[in-house]
Amino acid sequence: MKKLLIFGASGLVGKALVEECKDSFDVYGTYATRPVDLPQEKQFQLEVSDTDQMKDMVKALRPDAIISCLRGEFDQQLEFHRELSLEIRNTESTLYYFSTANVFDGDFTKHHTEEDTPNAASPYGKFKIGCEKMLQELLLEQAVMIRIPQIWGKKSPRLDQLKSGIEEGTIDVYSNLVCNHLTDELLAKQLKYIILHHLKGVFHLGAIDMMTQAQFVEELVGNLTNKDVTFHDCLLEDKPETFHFGLKSIRNDLPERLVKTNRALISDLV
Numbered sequence: 001m002k003k004l005l006i007f008g009a010s011g012l013v014g015k016a017l018v019e020e021c022k023d024s025f026d027v028y029g030t031y032a033t034r035p036v037d038l039p040q041e042k043q044f045q046l047e048v049s050d051t052d053q054m055k056d057m058v059k060a061l062r063p064d065a066i067i068s069c070l071r072g073e074f075d076q077q078l079e080f081h082r083e084l085s086l087e088i089r090n091t092e093s094t095l096y097y098f099s100t101a102n103v104f105d106g107d108f109t110k111h112h113t114e115e116d117t118p119n120a121a122s123p124y125g126k127f128k129i130g131c132e133k134m135l136q137e138l139l140l141e142q143a144v145m146i147r148i149p150q151i152w153g154k155k156s157p158r159l160d161q162l163k164s165g166i167e168e169g170t171i172d173v174y175s176n177l178v179c180n181h182l183t184d185e186l187l188a189k190q191l192k193y194i195i196l197h198h199l200k201g202v203f204h205l206g207a208i209d210m211m212t213q214a215q216f217v218e219e220l221v222g223n224l225t226n227k228d229v230t231f232h233d234c235l236l237e238d239k240p241e242t243f244h245f246g247l248k249s250i251r252n253d254l255p256e257r258l259v260k261t262n263r264a265l266i267s268d269l270v
């Protein structure tokens with residue numbers, strides 16, 4: 001069985017990956033504060049600042065695939081991934097790195113594909129571009145970039161927040177933000193497929209169609225409850241123009257069962 005090491009296995013994305021992969025791979029995972037649903041000997045408390053412990057772990061386990069779904073202080077994350085790359089670059093390990101739609105948040109004039117050059121305005125987007133570039137330079141094809149939009153899950157903070165809004169009877173929505181979404185469960189299935197089929201390069205994962213954030217939230221709420229909820233229409237950055245924030249893909253290597261619309265994701269969530 002192939003060995004899989006997940007950095008950040010206790011997070012939203014990490015937990016879904018553990019659940020999806022635990023029967024197909026020999027899975028190991030790290031957490032910072034919340035232990036993981038893995039046997040005791042297969043989980044490790046690891047701070048992103050502790051690169052020595054990370055290197056010891058990688059040396060001892062020699063994982064076939066490493067997934068990074070960490071958060072933490074940006075400079076520490078950059079250093080962590082630089083040291084990780086140097087540790088694995090002469091090995092057979094492949095690194096799957098979670099990046100974000102925010103690598104394009106400096107250009108909202110169109111949705112972006114894997115062929116577009118990242119252009120970020122936010123510190124988060126700029127940090128992710130820096131980390132992507134460093135990994136690509138050090139690891140070439142050994143690093144696979146997984147860019148994702150907002151992730152929803154049945155137990156995600158986002159859905160919990162929406163449920164609180166339903167209780168309160170009012171929810172803010174953005175009618176000028178057009179984007180796609182993804183669920184933790186579908187993302188885990190997609191990444192498992194990418195690993196098992198040794199797919200390489202940059203991936204934009206997300207629903208295949210676009211919706212305004214307002215449409216997505218209103219439809220999701222409509223499927224969750226019969227209660228009367230007031231949607232408070234907001235404009236992103238208080239500007240009337242449309243903000244395009246979708247991750248489009250020009251790749252066609254995922255099978256049909258792993259490609260879904262925003263509406264199908266909404267049905268999966270309720």
Ligand SMILES: NC(=O)c1ccc[n+]([C@@H]2O[C@H](COP(=O)([O-])OP(=O)(O)OC[C@H]3O[C@@H](n4cnc5c(N)ncnc54)[C@H](OP(=O)(O)O)[C@@H]3O)[C@@H](O)[C@H]2O)c1
Nearest residue numbers: 008010011012013031032033034048069070071072098151
């Ligand atoms: N969720 C989204 O909508 C979204 C969208 C785009 C991109 N992403 C990217 O996808 C990745 C995963 O996101 P997520 O939503 O699953 O994040 P998350 O739920 O916040 O989980 C983050 C993981 O990192 C660990 N962590 C946090 N601070 C740490 C530190 N100082 N040292 C070591 N570990 C630390 C957490 O450990 P504990 O939980 O044990 O504290 C957890 O395992 C991230 O890289 C994020 O940038 C996420």
